[in-house]
Amino acid sequence: MNDRPAKAAGAGRADVGARPVPRSTGVPASAAVRYALVPVPVPRLSLHAVARRSGLHPDLVSRFVALGLVDAERDGAGRLSFGPTAPAVLARIQRLRSGLCLNYASIGLVLDLLDRISLLEAALRGRVTRSETPPWT
Template identity: 60%
Template sequence: MNQQSRPSDYPLVRSPRSALLDDEEFARRCGLHPELVRRFWALGLIPAARHVDGTLWFSPTQVPAVARLQRLHASLPLNYAALGLVCDLLDRIRDLETALRVRGRTEPVRRRTTAHRPTATRPERSQRWT
């Protein structure tokens, strides 16, 4: 390889900025109106980089996240602001389930002993239905 050649000399090498999508292209790939994409960003549902001229640039990896938001919005009677909380909770559940699966592979499951379990004192229920 010639030491004087630069990565910009090769058309297959993309610069970091070209790896990001502007709001119009990102909206087109998501199948949404650009204003809805900007609303998602304003609500904090999807991250974006802001250029010095004020334009928003999105990662192409966020397209599945937007599709997830659209599926949740279609199936749940929630507004877009509430979907952020739902997505956070679903991500937390996924992380906890993953941690449990990993823990299950590395640590044996300990059985609970009934000797230390406190007994609840419940009043006896009547067998008669009222």
């Protein structure tokens, strides 16, 4: 039998990329800022992975890339690779197509307008709320 107490799940394992902050600096560990020395690569998805996650045929996903509805990059072998948000964008395209009966050319315009609206709403949320005094005009 082992006389040592059992460790909690995950105890004793160091977080990947995490380093302890030296205590000799006088800065509390909670206030210390950590900077990544090497940028963490964004995971890329293959054409078949995106098609499987979105429930679409790979040829249709390729057609959306050709129409400019979905962003993709080509690797050295010429295969398409997508960002992690591509399945959500494809789902949005499908909802617009089925819900509003739009063709694919107009879906590109609607997607651009929806992105613009979300940027404007974010800018409005970032502004200072109304003050108690009325405006001078």
